[in-house]
Amino acid sequence: MKKIKAIIFDFGGVILNIDYQKVERGFKNLNILSNKNLFTQKQQSEIFDLLEKGEINEREFLRLISTKHKNEKIKEIWNSMLLDLPKERIELISSLKENYKLFLLSNTNSIHIDYLKNRFKKIKWDKFISLFDETYLSYQIGMRKPDLEIFEHLLVKECLNPEEVLFIDDSIQHIESANKLGINCFLLEKGVDVTTIFPDIIQ
Numbered sequence: 001m002k003k004i005k006a007i008i009f010d011f012g013g014v015i016l017n018i019d020y021q022k023v024e025r026g027f028k029n030l031n032i033l034s035n036k037n038l039f040t041q042k043q044q045s046e047i048f049d050l051l052e053k054g055e056i057n058e059r060e061f062l063r064l065i066s067t068k069h070k071n072e073k074i075k076e077i078w079n080s081m082l083l084d085l086p087k088e089r090i091e092l093i094s095s096l097k098e099n100y101k102l103f104l105l106s107n108t109n110s111i112h113i114d115y116l117k118n119r120f121k122k123i124k125w126d127k128f129i130s131l132f133d134e135t136y137l138s139y140q141i142g143m144r145k146p147d148l149e150i151f152e153h154l155l156v157k158e159c160l161n162p163e164e165v166l167f168i169d170d171s172i173q174h175i176e177s178a179n180k181l182g183i184n185c186f187l188l189e190k191g192v193d194v195t196t197i198f199p200d201i202i203q
Helices: 020-029 046-052 058-065 071-079 087-096 110-129 148-157 172-180
Strands: 006-009 101-106 134-137 165-169 184-187
Touching: 020 071, 046 058, 058 071, 058 110, 071 110, 101 148, 134 148, 148 172, 165 172, 172 184
Parallel strands: 006 101, 006 165, 101 134, 165 184
Antiparallel strands: none
């Protein structure tokens, strides 16, 4: 491994705690769980891909999920997967900023980001985002992991040598794609906190 000069962080599951099952349980309780709106860490239905690429907007997404329930209820369930943002992880990222270029690469959507901005308040959210040299949010750039194009886009735009980049994610399919481009990867397995893998991972 060459000397690491840049670190790419996934967001949900690495920095932000999330619980995919909350969405699954919520949809099931409303009797709207089907192949059309299957959402797990390893796979999801096309409707979620479209939302995460910004190819459908919030209104279209909510309509496609269900026409029988109020939009606010669907959004409540959809946002329920977003848990806490531990301060120890923020402190870690802040400590790395002095010596590395840092990037946030996330499959996400406008509903989740708007919710987080409101929940953490604008000042706190802006302070968090400022820790990164750049953020790459799937719905804003029209690409999502594990497609190779999103990794290629980041590498080219930031003029990065993949051999000098470390990518941390909790989904194996994303890791496998990044590996194909020669990016150094670390799969953050369930039960492992990102704060415990430093500094060993970059030495």
